[in-house]
Amino acid sequence: MEKASRPSQLFRNLSAKFAAIPMVLTALVIFVGCTVWSFVYSFTRSKLLPKPLFTTEDLFSIPMPTWLIKDGSFDVYYITGFVTKSFVGMAQYDRLWSNSRWLTSIENLALYAGFALVFSLVVGFILAAFMDQKIRFENTFRTIYLYPYAMSAIITGLVWQWILNPTFGIEKIVRGWGFENFEFAPLQNPDLVMFGILIAGVWQGTGFIMALMLAGLRGIDEDIWKASRIDGIPMWKTYIKVVIPMMRPVFVTTLVLITAGILKVYDLVVAQTNGGPGLSSQVPAMYVYSYLFTAQNLGQGLAASTMMLLGVLIILIPWTIIEFGGKEKR
Amino acid sequence: MTAIDVNIEAVEPRGTKPKKVLSNRNIMVYGVLIVAAIYYLIPLYVMIMTSVKGMPEIRMGNIFSPPVEITFEPWVKAWAHACTGLNCDGLSRGFWNSVMITVPSTIISILIASVNGYALANWKFKGANVFFTILIFGAFIPYQVLIYPIVLLLSQIGLYTKLAGLVIVHTVFGMPILTLLFRNYFISLPEELFKAARVDGAAFWGIFIKIMLPMSLPIFVVAIILQVTGIWNDFLFGVIYTKPANYPITVQLNNIVNSVQGVKEYNVNMAATMLTAIVPLVVYFVSGKLFVRGIAAGAVKG
Amino acid sequence: MNKSIEVKDLDLAFGSVKVLKKLNIDIFEGEFLVLLGPSGCGKSTLLNCLAGLLDITDGQIFIDGKNVTWAEPKDRGIGMVFQSYALYPQMTVKGNLSFGLKNQKVSKEEIAKRIAYAADILQIEDLLDRKPAALSGGQRQRVAIGRALVREANVFLFDEPLSNLDAKLRAELRVELKRLHNRLGNTMVYVTHDQIEALTLADRIAIMRSGIIQQLDDPHTIYNKPTNLFVAGFIGSPSMNFLKGEITDGGKAFKFGNTTMSLDGYDGGKLTDGTAILGVRPEYTTVDTTGIAGKTLEAVVDLDEPMGSDSLLWLTAEGQAMSVRIKAEDIVDKKTVVHLKFDMTKASLFDVNTEQRI
Known part of the structure; x- marks a missing residue:
């Protein structure tokens, strides 16, 4: 055998x-x-x-x-x-945190992240909610909202640099309407430059958030909507009290994705302002890049990149615990 | 007004409830959607309009007005004569560089990730999930952490600044999302199919090629969309892992537009921007819903 | 009896697809009406129209004498229970019950009173502070019913409420629903594809197919005098046996193959000679070892299927497969030749062309 x-x-x-x-x-x-x-x-x-x-x-x-x-x-x-x-x-870390350029980068990032998060979540959700009203031309609207996401951040940065150009763009047009003292040159103003970048960033990214939210809305049991109509709940109230709480996981995931994306923001700033005017629109990714490849101070660049990683971990770890920690127990 | 009211009172409700086309609700919904649509379309509109105007017209008029005289001169110049530093052979070089980067990177990354996703879905081996988890978390590591050590690795094997090196980089960074995409897709296929094929004596590659591939056309299309747009739009890896002669189109575009030398030719700049945007835009408009599916599949589960 | 719901000439079309066609139905106060039919027959659609969740294309709907064709769901005096329960997952049971009432500005005391009443009837007092995720399927369904209950609606609409439950629980809740109906005495319209649910719960059943009501009758009539072949085949498990043959002898006998059976006692219209289909239920057939050649149907036993309480015998007669229900202790061996005798008082004859019961 x-x-x-x-x-x-x-x-x-x-x-x-x-x-x-x-x-x-x-x-x-x-x-x-x-x-x-x-x-x-x-x-x-x-x-x-x-x-x-x-x-x-x-x-x-x-x-x-x-x-x-x-x-x-x-x-x-x-x-x-x-x-x-x-x-x-x-x-290297001591030096990093006493470097004004790094501190500016962090401030800029925090400002950008805060506004971009709130703005793209709110606008993305509202657009998605409106798209979910059994509207006509849904595909057309979706195509329009999402096409910027298909394009490079470089393109986004360059085109908005052009539109925000004070000599030719919005400032000139509004002045042409008779408002001679109108000033709108965010990219040339160190105090406003991050908002100029924000306009472009939101333009590129919100469509994607809308798509995620719309998928989330479509995932909601239609009977819930029917039940709330029979209960006589106005639609806006159903959204706030029932639907949004039900979409919590979608919101959390979206939040993590946007934040992780924002931390990496680089191309857009390079194209739109290249960190200027002066150092006023520096972001951490740019700081890392310049210390690694141009300032020839590797240790410093790596310390900055490690801080970026730390930033991601701070978002990622709680999320992982919430999202996956609970599941394993079940 | 009253006449209409009386009329409605008089008619017993029957059939479809009459609806005003211009109800407040409709005005608000469509109003918001249309305003948002305009905000989204403006940059594309401005890009195209600027790219077909002559410089004198740009200086005189405003960026939103349509061209008085349409000229394709800026497009020709952007394609063939625009300067980056000392090179004045236009964006065409970057365009073909990007083609040469995108095609092999897309093919290789998808081949590797599809086989890998299939192995993870159907042929689980000990430790597979550990590596897969590392891979997924790897997708969240800021590129800035990894770029320098990868430069060193590529120098070690002599591929730094070479096209092959950049292909490897794209394959590596595309792997988490693609593997996830394929793994989830293969898991969603009925397991009985796989079991039946095994009972029939087919092995790893046989099942993959004869059973799985023919059923996975849509997911391959999604992956191709994802990779073509992603790689074409890449800037960071292009600038780090290639030398100026091999720069992809995005890097060259940025160099052309943001170069400090010479008089700014905004029409040429916008034509160059459009030229760079064309490939992903075509992919996007042709693929339609599959694009949405691709980014959603890649993102939500990531 | 007063009419609780009246549907007049209801049409519903999605584009060019007609889902409901010229539908008329009257539902009486306190009646338990079941809409039964295969999937896609329009039964759930009809229910959604009654609720006002779907805009109808033509026709009228009256509830309690009021024309509600254009009324909002909340103004129709209805409560509805869904297959997926549709509980608001982020609210407690109490929150689920009170959400609609709060919104209608019902006073706090009144809300508390109604919740207490509903909780008492449905025995969910202990669950009031739990969230739906912490409830079992049966408990969730009770809460869903409670949500309709607190609305003090005159009409309850059920959209396959038990389909998501397992068989045992379904049977339990079925009885509870029946009890609830007896206690509340309000009108209930109940959609299901399960004929047992329909037969056990309904005062009347409306059997639907492709947007048309085929028969609207009490369960007994539906079962014993199905109006056409479709209803006859749809109701009953195993299905009715259909024998295609000829009415002969001036409507006194039915000839199937070489057997001519007496139609004595047939309960129906006037019979004329010609081709027809005889429908007999498996339980209204008796099996004998002996019979009269040419008068009783000779059949060969293929298979015996013991079901516990009784047995199902599968046989072939004149080349056609048939089933007969017999007592569990009557064991019949395979290949045995037996004789079948039909209880003609419980049989149905159908016209071959119109498929209507004669």
């Missing part, structure tokens, strides 16, 4: 494992490996090129407690950790 031998675990599903190699490599090398690398090197004094973490010199010298020394190249006292020849503890 021949005994059927159980195939080794390793070789079961071999084709599937083979097919998954790109995924495994991407997950491990790129998403885990590169993130860890960036994180580690954000604690180094890497300039143009990454500095080796340990040099032979380190073998012969005792790493110094950082709170004792003052580094020549960084005008700060290290607060924590030990330094080697390249390892500088939290120095």
Whole structure:
């Protein structure tokens, strides 16, 4: 009698494992490996090129407690950790948070994110609710609202730069109507520039939010609407008291998606203002890019990028717990 | 007024309830939708109008007025003669670069992700879900965290600034959303089909090619839409992982429009912008609802 | 009896598709009327028209003598219960019951009174502070009924309310509904595709097909004197046996194959000789081991299907498959030749062309 031998675990599903190699490599090398690398090197004094973490010199010298020394190249006292020849503890982060350009970037991002979130959620939902009224030409409206989303943020930035151009655009037209002192040059005004970008960003993104919301609305049991009509609830009240609470998951998901997208905002600003005037429309992604590739201060760029990652995690982790933590218990 | 009222009183309600076409509700709904539609259409309108005007007309008139004299000169110039730095061969170079980047990136990323999604849906192996979870969370990692180490990796294998390097980058960053898309689609197919094929003796690749592929045309179209528009519109990876001669169209467009040298030719700029927008717009208008399905499928479940 | 609902010449079309055609129906006060039919027959559509959730194309609807053709659902004096319950998921049971009332500016004391009343009748007092997600299917359906109850509506509309429940619960709630109707005594219109529900609950059943009411009668009549072939075939499980043959002997006998059966006791119109279809229910057929050749139908047993309380015998007679219900203890072996005798007082004859009962 021949005994059927159980195939080794390793070789079961071999084709599937083979097919998954790109995924495994991407997950491990790129998403885990590169993130860890960036994180580690954000604690180094890497300039143009990454500095080796340990040099032979380190073998012969005792790493110094950082709170004792003052580094020549960084005008700060290290607060924590030990330094080697390249390892500088939290120095890059100290410097980051005392850099006015970074602080401007964070302020800009917060401003942009706050307005963009509220605006695109409210407008997106209202448009979706109106689209859900069994209207005619629904497809036409949807096509119009969504086409900007198909285009590059570069295009969005450039076209709105043109429309907001004070010499030729809206300002000129309104002045032409007789309002000689009308001023509308958000992209040239450091105080308003983020709103100029907001106009373009909302233009591009709201259609997408509308589509998500509309899908959410269509997912609501039609009997709910019937029940509320029989109860004699006005439509607006049904939306506020019944439908919106029911769409909570859609709102949360949308919120996470918009926020994650906003943190990455880069192309749009590059095209529309390139961070100007001056440094007034800088965003974190731009800060990272310039320190990594032009200012030749790798450690600083990586520290900034790590802060961006932290920002994403702050949004992502609670969301994951709410969204998936509950499900597993069931 | 009273006459109408009397009339309504007199008629016993019968049949469809009479409705005013111009009810307050309709005016509000359509009013808001139309105003929003105008806001959305203005930039496209301005782009097209500006791109067919001559510079003198732009200086004199306003950006919303239709052209007095239509000229396609700016389009020709944008395509063939516009300057980026010292190069003055127009946007055509970037256009063909983008084609050369988009086509292989789309094909390779979809091939890899579809097979991978199929493996995840039907051939679960130990640890598969761990990697898949990492992949999905990876989609949320800001690119800024990853771009520099990837530069180093690509330099190591000699593909930095090469087209192949950029294709790899697009494949990697497209993988989370595409894998999710395909995995969810294959999971939605009836499992019995897969089981029946296995009982009939078909194996991994046989089932994929003979059973799954013929049933997945729509999802492939969705994936193609997603990738073509995404890759064509990419700016960041293009600027980082290619050299100026290989710059994709978006990077070149930005360089043309935002170059500080010379007199600004707004009509050429807008023609160049339109030229860049054409590919995704055509994809969008042709694909219609599938586009919505693609972004929704990619986003909501992400 | 007073009419509670009157439907006059109701037409409903979606574009060029006519869903309801010249429909007329009167429903009396306190009546339990069931709309029954296969899916797509228009029964739910009719209910939605009564509720005012669908705009009709032509015709009129009266509720309690009032023309409500153009009235809003909330002004029609109706309550409605849906298949998916349609409870507001973010509100407690109490919130669900009171939401509509609050909106109609009913006083707080009155709301509390009505909720207490409904909760008492439906025995959901303990559930008032729970949210729908924390309720079982049966409990949810009770709350949904409660929502109709607190409206103090004269007419209750049910749209397949038990379809989402499992068989056991469905049977329980069926009895409860019947009790509720007895207690409240208001008009109920109930849509279902389940004939057991229809037969058990209804005072009258309206059987619909493609937008037309085929028969409107009490369950007994529907079952025993189906007006046409469709109704005969739709009601009853297993289905009625249909034998195509000829009426002979001046309407006194029915010839099926080589057997000529006496039509003595047939309850129907005047019979004339000619081709017809004889419909007999499986339970109105007796099986004997012996019979009279040429007078009783000879059949071969194919299969015995014991159902517990009784058995179903599948046989072939004159090349046609038939089923007969027999007592559980009457065991008949396969391939046995038996003789069938039909109870003609409970049989139906149908015209071949018009398919109407003769």
